[in-house]
Amino acid sequence: MDRYPLAEGHTLLFPERHLPDIFTLPDTQYLDLMVAARSLADAVSKTFNVSKVGMFVAGKEHYEHAHMHIVPLRLGLKDLFTELSTRERPELPLSRRHQLARLIASNRLVPRKESS
16 A cells, blocks of 8 residues: 555555566566556455556655556546646555555455466
């Protein structure tokens, strides 16, 4: 969970490898990360009852570890980049972050498998 969320349910997804840029991941690990992001977005959508979830990749603003932001999109949150740069974001208490993470995990599905 993001410590300073754009919206309730703003979640961070980190690849296992510590890299400054996810685009340097080997193809299989990059694809695994995208599948995990889709699964997490599905869970965030169900948990927070939104029809759209935004995603962006970051890496150097707070962590030297590339990561993805998964954000439930609601009315009033139209442009993630404007929100990131202009809106003050209060810190979400750790106990609330843990509570939200458990809610999202309860809605997370096993990643989809390709049919043969």
